[in-house]
Amino acid sequence: MDLRIDALTHRYGETEVLNDINLDIPDGQIVCIVGPSGCGKSTLLRFIGGLERPTSGQVLQLSEPNPDSLNPFTFVFQDFALLPWRSAANNVRLVLEDHGLEKKEIDKIVSDVLARTKLSDFADALPKNLSGGMKQRVAIARALAVRPAVWLMDEPLSALDAQTRELLMDDLIGLWTRQPFTAVYVTHNLSEAVRLGHKIVVLSRRPGQIRKVIDIEIPIEQRQAGDPELTRIEKQLWHLMKNEAVAADQELLK
């Protein structure tokens, strides 16, 4: 599904958080959003997902989502957002219960998505008994279950340790190569951005404005750690952002 962010500006009370954001999100592509802490990345994502309303401007969907999709705009959160009192399977079941599906069908979807995220053996485990990586895999399974048209991912890997992060990134790339999906992927990790993004949007410090949009031509499945082109883009991003971070800290003084 193609999306367009149109002249979006937002303020919380006095503070302007986002300023005149215009962006096209093409179908089947992963758009990464990077920017210093507090620049409004999460806020922007909430507008795209319809969880909040911007002060002005709008987010438009340019085509209808696949009618097959139970929940066209589906989030994957940094903190997993699993219900601690439900098992892995029941956490997935939660998002299917309100759609009037038959019990049998629900069970089929649940066991299918748990299998795809290699969690079949953990179906009955409570979140407290799962490792961080497994929790995020449950969250991904839950998202898969509703067949999203657009994935909205808010730093989905940054609560995980480095090894688990790498493993899950491979999983995500695997999912996308098998069946490309549209995604907006917020991160502050530049190497994640250059590994996953077709397009990288760099936001300035608050109020967030689009500072640069970088397109990466290399197909995702062919990207390798240490690829000189990717290293070059990462360095470029790093320089764009370093000064923003220092300046943002200084602004706290005011």
Add this chain to the structure above:
Amino acid sequence: MDLRIDALTHRYGETEVLNDINLDIPDGQIVCIVGPSGCGKSTLLRFIGGLERPTSGQVLQLSEPNPDSLNPFTFVFQDFALLPWRSAANNVRLVLEDHGLEKKEIDKIVSDVLARTKLSDFADALPKNLSGGMKQRVAIARALAVRPAVWLMDEPLSALDAQTRELLMDDLIGLWTRQPFTAVYVTHNLSEAVRLGHKIVVLSRRPGQIRKVIDIEIPIEQRQAGDPELTRIEKQLWHLMKNEAVAADQELLK
């Protein structure tokens, strides 16, 4: 100050957490400890700092710390551990108040360390008004104030975003080059480990055992992102750990 970890084993109730750890920590060097989540890295650090007692084995100090040091073993924590009701300066003051120093001397130390961590302007700010990176800089200022003989750092950067992490890593390298200190640095970020460590200790999954110790000869101040030798070591570490991470997840099933 030279330290020796001698045949250290620890169990919490039934679960063995660390198994027969033997390690020398030479004066003036940074020893990085990496290992899968839950393998006992933090626990090991608490033993070195005297915050907990191992089931068997011991941590020995082979020389006396500089008598100048107010608190020979000083921690820097991942979650900063600042008192939210005290300003930055007062958080530093806290650790000086119990040493019978004169008020004037305390004030001198506080303003000195805040200046060294570029926080002079934020002396009176409460933690809630500081960014993550600044909070960790307050924690580092607090550690500097007691002139540690050994720095014990438990994932000091992993609560920060990537840019801030880079900036603080530069700060740490600067501090070390100006005046080398002894440090045990726990991290799960392999690129941090190869940037900072003279020695990298790889622990196995729980019960933590020393799986490999890698020495890096390149002087810390000369290390560059993209250095082929460092990349090689990082890859090597990555392979050592990937299988541990997968195996550790599988063990949750039991």
Add this chain to the structure above:
Amino acid sequence: GNKIKVGALRFTSHSASFVAFERGYFADLGLDVEFKFFQAATPMAVAIASGDIDYAVTAISGGLISLAEKGAAKVIGGALSEHPDYNGQKILASTAAFGAGLTSPGHLDGKSFGMTQAGSSFHYMGSQIAKKEGADLHFKPLNKVGAIIGALKSGQIDAWSIVPHIASALDGAGKAHIIGNVADYIPNYQVTTVFTSAHNAANERAKTENFLKAFSMGATDFNDSLVRMTAGAQAADEMVNLVHKYVYADKPIEKAARSIRAGAMLINEGAALNATSVKDQLSWFKSEGLVKERVSYETVVDDSYVKTIM
């Protein structure tokens, strides 16, 4: 002087002490009296036992007997009495019960009767009435006089007995009906007694005698002015004014006067004690299992101070 603390409730029935104080009878006998006011009788009895007050007037209750049994309190004289010739406590029926035929105590069988607590004077009066009438009464413990009034007004209990001014106020407002006099059922009922700590009774003879003497003088004044009405209208007005300082003090005198006059009951001359009535009450408490069997008249009463009526 001799400092003593006297416990009191803000009731007309406690007037003898107020009169003795206001007219200087206590002072004349060298007693420096300080009043301590209470909201309920039980804590006042306990306060005698704890030594917080020296003398008080209250109904003979299970609590008082228990304290006497523990060697803490002693009855030393009589105060309020039922007397066939004078105003006394009334038996009330709720409007609903009255309408349904409870027009005299003879119809009490099977009815409910309000009381504060088992072992209270209400309980005693109710059982004596029931005994005389051969009626079977259901007693409802409601703990607080206010709660009993509420229950009577709304017809949730059928009958109650209470001091005359509350009875006539309820009757006058049409919220209840007076259907009899307690005096007809318990002749010479010793309603309240003067009591003190066992220590005072045994070891402070002079002080105790002086207290009783002044108290009796106050009682005589009160009886003459408001009960026997022998002292004339002006004396009655003066007495009402005096009592108003202590009772219904926050109500205007016009309103208070009616209640004070209506509430005036005979206080025994010379604080004489009706021993027969006290013994009757004591045996009733025992028969109801409210106090221990071993309690004797002598444990409760020290009748060496006043004349006893048989």
Add this chain to the structure above:
Amino acid sequence: MIRPVPFRGGGFRPKRIRGVGALVFVCLILFAEWGTRAGWISNLTLPRPSDVARTLFDLAASGLLWTHLSLSLARLGIGAFLGAGAGIVVGLMIGLSSVMRSGLIPLVAALFPIPKIALLPLFVIWFGIDETSKYALIAFGTFTPTVVSTYGAVDNVDRSLIRMAQSFGISTKSIIRKIVLPGAMPGILSGLRVSLAIAIILLTAAEMIGAEYGVGAYILEAGSLYDLERLFAGVTILSMLGVALSICLSLIEARVLGWRV
């Protein structure tokens, strides 16, 4: 020169040591027994614990204990159920709706400090002198603390879980049932600890109104007769009731809140 690093940690993690609690009770009771026997605790101040125990035993033997206890438990059960139930519902409403919150919080704050015993005469008129007024008094007393703890618990439900549910298009009804209620459960249960203790306290006040039997009525009668043995026997029953209720709640918590870390 070579020595182990000094130990500086530990402490600040008090653990319950089994048996100490019982020991404290035993010591207090023995102390009181000794004092009352030796005479330096007067029989006006405290009854002999052994006499209290005998009174309790006699009460149990006579069968009256069960009459008192069953009546009181019924009052407690129904009253607390009504009060806590209404309290949870109102607390949820306050926790979920701005209008309710604005209208009801001041009302609850004004109702909380009203002493129930002061209203006894009114309860007689409003609810009669039968069981209804006892239920009502206990219910009224448990209502306000339950409301306060419930809306506190709802306020503490992790809002990110609710946003997650909204982002999956889950209906408001389902969100309340599947996320708000279970998420507020720990706070509600710990609030019930206080509410139920208050319910036990109010039992005595409730049984001031026309109760012949019941632990509260038994205590009141003992108090007015200054019969300390029976007074303490009754108080002991209430204490044990409180401890038993608290143990029950712990069991429920262990069962219902097993998901907590």
Add this chain to the structure above:
Amino acid sequence: MIRPVPFRGGGFRPKRIRGVGALVFVCLILFAEWGTRAGWISNLTLPRPSDVARTLFDLAASGLLWTHLSLSLARLGIGAFLGAGAGIVVGLMIGLSSVMRSGLIPLVAALFPIPKIALLPLFVIWFGIDETSKYALIAFGTFTPTVVSTYGAVDNVDRSLIRMAQSFGISTKSIIRKIVLPGAMPGILSGLRVSLAIAIILLTAAEMIGAEYGVGAYILEAGSLYDLERLFAGVTILSMLGVALSICLSLIEARVLGWRV
């Protein structure tokens, strides 16, 4: 075909709307006034609000209000101070020491459900009939809830801050003063909300013992005469006292806990 994405968020963040609370009170009062005037609320059930207001006004005009109020406030202040103070100290001890925790928690659990009114006769013996017994009763009543909330608050103090302090070799005394106490402050203050409401409730019970003046004594007297206007006037005073105390606590919280996020 082109349309904005559907909005699904919002809600579940109730805010207080100014004025609604006052409106609820005004409506309730007008309703009662109407009912009592029209006669479909009997004068046995509820007094006329205007009569209650007049009673209050008369009471203030006669100057008696200040006598009642000042005495009650003194009792409340001293009693609650003693009870809450001791409660905080004991709560801290329970929160910090295993022995205290094991010995005192069961004791507190057993004391909590004891109805204070049942012990009135004993309070007279133990503490006399003067102000001491009133202080003691209020103190006893505020003590147990304060203990419970204080040790809960201490248990919730972030242990990582304590480990940090230990790792800097800070003395136990300093840790308690500089970390445990300020860290437990939010919990202690919110516990005081409940404890102080309970103290107000107990004022009436306390003034059953030998009190001539005081809001509780005023209410009791009105109750025993079934004088509804005065009863409600007294209850109104207590309610307002409760609301005022709660506002005070909010101000203190805003001042002391400004560091909270």
